Amino acid sequence: MKITAFTQLITVLAVTTWVFLLPVPAVAIILVLELALLLYIKHDRLTMAAIGALTVFTGMMILLQLIFGSPLSVSLTGGLRMFVMTTAFLCLLAATKIQDIAQALVEKFHLPCEYAFMLTTALRFVPDFLTDSATTLDAQSCRGYSNRGNVFKRFYSYLAVVKPLVMRAVAKSDTLALSMELKGFGANTYQNMTPQRLCFADYLVLFLVMLLSLYPLWSKYI
């Protein structure tokens, strides 16, 4: 059963809303379903690493809230909500090509294609940026850079990695802009792509999403 990027985006937005409307047990059930779905879509090392990193980040968020005086229950709920929202986006990115997301944003949400392209390009740059960052760190280490010392010292010395990366990113975006212009970007972008038509599965998912979205209101007022 294949659903379009439009339906997936709507579902993700709905999940983002549900985490604030639904009670904690329901949010926890969503989390379990999301994790199962994510691991069904992709169960490689990268996905496991992403889940691991997200878990660590959530733990840190909870800890910070506790340090700043929030009660344990509030901290845990906040962490859970953040985890569920982020996992929904991870599912979206694992299941859908970035181009499809961009196309859905332009076609269905009427986002100007330049902005959609900017979004997808930014996402596409992330792995490149991470590779460059690792290479720069290695290159500077080989000529004496070390991140030993206190936080301020580390922060200051990390500029040796950040500065070449920024310059590189600027140069890359310049090259990309030029090459896109030369290819005629903006003339009829996304106009010549096959339109994403909704099928039965999409309508079914959208109906379920609507039903679940209305449930809290129905249970409260009717």
Place this chain on the structure above:
Amino acid sequence: MIEAKAVNFAYHRGEPVINDITCKIEDGEFVALLGHNGSGKTTLSRLFMALVHPRSGDIFVDGDNIEKLEPADLAHQVGYVFQNPDLQILEDTVFAEVAYGPRCKKLSETAIKEQVQAALQAMGLENLADAYPRTLSFGQKRRLGVAAALALNPRTLILDEITNGQDEQEKDDMMDYLQKLNKEKRITIILITHDMNIARQYAKRAIVLNDGNLVFDGTTQDLYNGVRDLKEWGLTQPIMAILSAAFIISAPTVEDFCEKLCLKEGGER
């Protein structure tokens, strides 16, 4: 001196990249590290620089095990020049760029000035000391990378695909500077390259890796004898090696070959 003893390595519990490699590179050698893409050349050099550490086995630099060391600790012993010079340019002048390493080592300003000037001179960049590094030509940027590594006075230089993306003149210039460093300052050069001509012309020793295994360790003369089949290792004999073998003329360059061929045939140039 760099020595690897029964070194094994794999990235992230994946397939082994380096399999039980043992080799020793003595001071003052000019070594070409060869192999097809993915053969493990760069990984082996990264092991030498402590950028990664072996799963098993040991690496010694100047007799010391580098197991617990970081690249910054080794920078004054081994210099590593990466493929892409743009990824490390940090400062606004060539001088400051080269001085980054000595400054990290907290040397005195006098010592920094001396070492930077010596490094710039060694790579023919002394006239560009005040230039903005990003405006240099690609070849000059590569030389800047070498100068930045040299500024810490290392006894070994590891150069990853140093001649890539350069025109013939820039390649020759770079290799001449490296040869000079090797001959005059006895700096050990470990050259990772796909350029068989350069390896044959400049390196005395070749180490060939194939799928993480060391398959050849000997003289470049022996490797490039013109008749050895190197295809199974993803390499080819340089044209000059094949010609030299066919005409039984030992000549490192085209010019030498032509000259010797003319003499052999009794002709004049």
